[in-house]
Amino acid sequence: MTVSRADNKGNEQHxxxxxxxxxxxxxxMRRIAAAEQExxxxxxxxxxxxxxxxxxxxxxxxxxxxxxxxxxxxxxLSVDLEARRDVIEYPIxxxxxxxxxxxxxxxxxxxxxxxxxxxxxxxxxxxxxxGHFASAARAxxxxxxxxxxxxxHYLNMAKGNYRGYLQTAKVPLKKYFYVLRPLLAIKWLEAxxxxxxxxxxxxxxxxxxxxxxxxxxxxxxxxxxxxxxxxIGPAIPVINAFIESELARHKAFxxxxxxxxxxxxxxxxxxxxxxxxxxxx
Numbered sequence: 559m560t561v562s563r564a565d566n567k568g569n570e571q572h573x574x575x576x577x578x579x580x581x582x583x584x585x586x587m588r589r590i591a592a593a594e595q596e597x598x599x600x601x602x603x604x605x606x607x608x609x610x611x612x613x614x615x616x617x618x619x620x621x622x623x624x625x626x627x628x629x630x631x632x633x634x635l636s637v638d639l640e641a642r643r644d645v646i647e648y649p650i651x652x653x654x655x656x657x658x659x660x661x662x663x664x665x666x667x668x669x670x671x672x673x674x675x676x677x678x679x680x681x682x683x684x685x686x687x688x689g690h691f692a693s694a695a696r697a698x699x700x701x702x703x704x705x706x707x708x709x710x711h712y713l714n715m716a717k718g719n720y721r722g723y724l725q726t727a728k729v730p731l732k733k734y735f736y737v738l739r740p741l742l743a744i745k746w747l748e749a750x751x752x753x754x755x756x757x758x759x760x761x762x763x764x765x766x767x768x769x770x771x772x773x774x775x776x777x778x779x780x781x782x783x784x785x786x787x788x789x790i791g792p793a794i795p796v797i798n799a800f801i802e803s804e805l806a807r808h809k810a811f812x813x814x815x816x817x818x819x820x821x822x823x824x825x826x827x828x829x830x831x832x833x834x835x836x837x838x839x
Contacts, residue, residue, distance in 0.1 A: 586604075586656070601688075607622045618653070621653055690832060716741050758779070765800070771797070
């Protein structure tokens with residue numbers, strides 16, 4: 559099954575397509591429907607969030623399904639609302655890892671420019687879309703998403719994975735992507751001051767003029783696609799050099815206190831509009 563979404567960047571438009579095994583897709587949809595019934599909620603938006611969405615899945619990569627859901631309106635008119643659980647989580651028993659956030663939790667994190675939610679909104683693999691929530695949230699990205707916060711998040715991700723996994727002679731090849739993707743996302747944020755796409759092949763264009771690095775990245779992507787998740791291989795000097803150069807360039811970066819003139823009004827409106835739409839069904 560092919561699941562796709564068109565994405566714009568200036569005058570350029572690219573269509574991202576990813577093939578999901580039909581049986582796996584059917585099982586994912588079954589589990590989403592089961593979660594709705596079990597918790598009496600409506601799933602508004604469900605996507606793939608891991609390596610399959612990033613474009614470098616291994617043959618045995620998990621399916622990382624993430625979703626945003628909403629309860630009936632009366633659920634939110636509760637004295638004990640803050641004490642109520644705002645996530646749905648299931649234990650990982652096979653290759654499908656599935657969990658979700660309540661819309662109120664999601665929008666509160668959105669206001670904080672949470673990079674995880676911003677990435678979900680841009681996933682090229684969409685399982686469920688109610689036609690309202692995600693598109694309305696994406697329309698708010700220019701007013702809410704903070705490039706500064708994004709850089710801080712991705713820099714810490716890159717630093718942690720590089721120091722933890724990639725400074726030995728033999729390294730887990732998968733971990734290169736947990737350093738490269740955030741570093742390239744930073745370059746995107748610097749260049750365009752807008753949320754970075756999550757597809758690795760799009761981010762790679764930022765370093766396409768470095769043919770040696772580009773060739774090394776092509777070989778790494780091919781190895782990842784052909785190998786099991788935990789494969790170990792020799793460190794790749796040209797990629798390590800790029801990583802070290804980028805980390806050194808951002809050595810003095812600080813989280814700082816970059817406040818934006820953004821309030822909750824638009825998010826409150828989106829919450830109410832979503833709940834009202836569900837009530838009318």
